Amino acid sequence: xxxxxxxxxxxxxxEKYYGGYRALSDIDISVVEGEFLxxxxxxxxxxxxxxxxxxxxxxxxxxxxxxxxxxVTSAIPSERGVAMVFQSYALYPHMxxxxxxxxxxxxxxxxxxxxKARVAEVGRLLKIEGLLSRRPRELSGGQxxxxxIGRALVHQPQIYLFDEPLSNLDAALRVEMRxxxxxxxxxxxxxxxxxxxxQVEAMTMANRIVVMNGGVIEQIGAPLELFNNPAxxxxxxxxxxxxxxxxxxxxxxxxxxxxxxELPGGKPFxxxxxxxxxxxxxxxxxxxxxxxxxxxxxxxxxxxxxxxxVEQLGDETLIYGELDGDxxxxxxxxxxxHVARGARLDLAVDHDKxxxxxxxxxxxxxxxx
Amino acid sequence: xxxxRMIAGFLTxxxxxxxxxxxxxxxxxFYYSLFDWSGFGEEKTFVGLQNYxxxxxxxxxxxxxxxxxxxLLVGGVFIMGLAFLYTILINSGIWGKKFFRFIFFLPxxxxxxxxxxxxAYIYNPRIGLLNTAFASVGLEGLSKTLxxxxxxxxxxxxxxxxxxxxxxxxxxxxxxxDKIPADMYEAADxxxxxLWQKFRLITVxxxxxxxxxxxxxxxxxxxxxxxxxFAFGLLQVPQQxxxxxIYLYVMGFGKREPIYQLGYATAIGVVMLVLAFVxxxxxxxxxxxxxxEF
Numbered sequence: 001x002x003x004x005x006x007x008x009x010x011x012x013x014x015e016k017y018y019g020g021y022r023a024l025s026d027i028d029i030s031v032v033e034g035e036f037l038x039x040x041x042x043x044x045x046x047x048x049x050x051x052x053x054x055x056x057x058x059x060x061x062x063x064x065x066x067x068x069x070x071x072v073t074s075a076i077p078s079e080r081g082v083a084m085v086f087q088s089y090a091l092y093p094h095m096x097x098x099x100x101x102x103x104x105x106x107x108x109x110x111x112x113x114x115x116k117a118r119v120a121e122v123g124r125l126l127k128i129e130g131l132l133s134r135r136p137r138e139l140s141g142g143q144x145x146x147x148x149i150g151r152a153l154v155h156q157p158q159i160y161l162f163d164e165p166l167s168n169l170d171a172a173l174r175v176e177m178r179x180x181x182x183x184x185x186x187x188x189x190x191x192x193x194x195x196x197x198x199q200v201e202a203m204t205m206a207n208r209i210v211v212m213n214g215g216v217i218e219q220i221g222a223p224l225e226l227f228n229n230p231a232x233x234x235x236x237x238x239x240x241x242x243x244x245x246x247x248x249x250x251x252x253x254x255x256x257x258x259x260x261x262e263l264p265g266g267k268p269f270x271x272x273x274x275x276x277x278x279x280x281x282x283x284x285x286x287x288x289x290x291x292x293x294x295x296x297x298x299x300x301x302x303x304x305x306x307x308x309x310v311e312q313l314g315d316e317t318l319i320y321g322e323l324d325g326d327x328x329x330x331x332x333x334x335x336x337x338h339v340a341r342g343a344r345l346d347l348a349v350d351h352d353k354x355x356x357x358x359x360x361x362x363x364x365x366x367x368x369x
Numbered sequence: 370x371x372x373x374r375m376i377a378g379f380l381t382x383x384x385x386x387x388x389x390x391x392x393x394x395x396x397x398x399f400y401y402s403l404f405d406w407s408g409f410g411e412e413k414t415f416v417g418l419q420n421y422x423x424x425x426x427x428x429x430x431x432x433x434x435x436x437x438x439x440x441l442l443v444g445g446v447f448i449m450g451l452a453f454l455y456t457i458l459i460n461s462g463i464w465g466k467k468f469f470r471f472i473f474f475l476p477x478x479x480x481x482x483x484x485x486x487x488x489a490y491i492y493n494p495r496i497g498l499l500n501t502a503f504a505s506v507g508l509e510g511l512s513k514t515l516x517x518x519x520x521x522x523x524x525x526x527x528x529x530x531x532x533x534x535x536x537x538x539x540x541x542x543x544x545x546x547d548k549i550p551a552d553m554y555e556a557a558d559x560x561x562x563x564l565w566q567k568f569r570l571i572t573v574x575x576x577x578x579x580x581x582x583x584x585x586x587x588x589x590x591x592x593x594x595x596x597x598x599f600a601f602g603l604l605q606v607p608q609q610x611x612x613x614x615i616y617l618y619v620m621g622f623g624k625r626e627p628i629y630q631l632g633y634a635t636a637i638g639v640v641m642l643v644l645a646f647v648x649x650x651x652x653x654x655x656x657x658x659x660x661x662e663f
Contacts, residue, residue: 057555078561090552094574094658103570104560135659151556 008191014063040202041212083152084161098132101150233361249286266303287355290332301346408631420636433616441591452538473536485600492516545579
């Protein structure tokens with residue numbers, strides 16, 4: 001972040017309680033102007049709560065919220081300069097598309113001619129100008145989504161908030177809308193905060209991702225940074241598809257810059273580490289992404305699995321198997337490989353990509369990107 | 370074929386009961402209204418539309434009709450208005466939503482006679498709650514009001530009636546308001562909508578179907594209003610409290626002295642039926658709208 005970057009949204013030490021339950025704990029995020037920030041995490045992690053706090057639909061119990069440098073901690077939603085697209089779209093069923101889009105302007109008592117012109121402009125931008133006289137029930141899911149976005153656009157806010165806006169769409173439409181939203185972000189250049197539980201959406205759309213879990217931030221970073229250098233076991237498991245394999249490895253030796261581990265049924269190999277192990281540890285959790293396996297040549301196996309299921313995807317093959325000791329392993333290899341169920345398969349691991357996690361779940365191998 | 374027989378089989382008992390206990394008596398009402406008949410014995414004299422001509426010239430009938438229309442319109446405006454107001458207040462996030470809803474609904478589960486006895490005490494000119502309350506806050510003029518005098522008794526009864534019925538319609542309207550998704554209001558909050566704008570642009574249009582049903586139910590209730598004003602009038606219901614329902618009863622069965630003019634009473638019944646029918650058709654016409662999906 002350079003000195004002249006303008007902070008659009010600043011969330012400082014925010015906490016939120018529901019009775020005795022702490023929904024958000026010590027949340028600290030700065031969003032620069034024009035950034036596409038994605039809040040991602042499993043259900044109940046607090047991402048939607050945080051978004052609702054930013055919008056002013058929920059009050060925070062501690063901390064400060066600033067939008068465009070202005071303290072909006074206790075401002076009502078309409079004074080915050082934000083517009084929100086809801087998961088359910090929240091379109092008014094008794095109003096036409098034009099009335100739905102123009103609703104914020106009507107509330108603001110803008111002249112009718114201005115409302116009409118702005119609605120037409122937004123309609124053109126979102127390619128729904130032909131639907132303006134229809135009711136929401138006459139629209140498809142994707143069209144409703146566009147109307148909901150249109151209602152946010154007409155606000156001309158400082159920040160757009162998207163609360164899982166694609167979760168009600170089918171897979172094909174979701175991909176299409178994802179691209180359109182990215183395009184819209186490029187066109188408007190406005191700050192966008194986007195909540196999703198889908199890590200593919202997060203990876204493909206975000207400038208930066210905030211990974212949340214249990215009301216706390218696990219890690220903030222660019223998509224590839226999170227993929228390559230997860231801070232901990234949770235982020236390593238959440239970011240990346242298929243999910244990271246976690247295997248118990250025996251610690252053979254631990255030096256300042258490297259730890260040598262041995263996987264069940266394999267040979268020991270050294271892994272470069274950036275953190276020191278605290279005290280003697282007989283075993284460590286080894287994280288290996290499915291993409292970083294390869295089929296081992298003769299005698300070079302780091303581990304051997306018994307194949308359970310094979311999925312042919314055409315350009316790649318997903319192999320699900322089990323290590324000795326019933327630990328399941330997913331392997332993603334390029335090309336088409338035919339392996340029989342029950343066969344023993346020797347695998348080699350890219351040692352430079354292996355992650356080691358200590359007993360607190362912290363990644364010991366934070367490599368510079 | 371089997372499906373058709375099954376449908377017919379399931380519907381027949383209901384149709385028979387409905388036809389025998391509702392449709393047939395309704396048709397007989399029309400028939401009897403053309404006779405001069407006490408309601409007892411075989412002796413009936415066909416008088417054609419004479420009963421209706423008599424109604425047209427009957428001062429008490431017009432008074433009863435006027436009272437009924439006042440209950441329907443004035444009562445309706447207050448009941449629906451208060452039910453909506455209470456709904457908004459109770460739904461505004463205050464403590465004890467269920468408690469207040471129960472309190473407002475309570476009059477509906479208490480016997481009408483008990484309610485009217487309570488209101489008789491409230492309106493009592495000397496020891497009544499209302500006048501005592503007025504006196505205690507220094508409103509001496511108001512505290513001397515004779516609430517049950519011929520000039521005031523109808524409006525005093527109507528005020529009590531509004532209190533009784535508001536709770537029922539509160540429950541109906543609240544059920545309609547509760548089904549509006551919260552994010553509809555949140556989207557309005559983000560746009561900066563005032564309470565009035567949210568009420569006008571979201572709550573009313575999105576509870577339109579519930580409002581229509583509520584109006585229809587109220588029209589039916591108001592036109593056949595009987596028990597509460599009757600009980601309110603205690604032993605001798607004064608004519609100031611007559612509704613069409615009470616007048617029908619009085620003409621059919623009398624007060625202390627039997628009158629037994631069932632033919633004439635059924636003519637009042639026919640007027641009530643036609644009035645209710647016309648009002649319901651008008652309401653449904655005026656409030657017709659597309660069904661909403663949300």
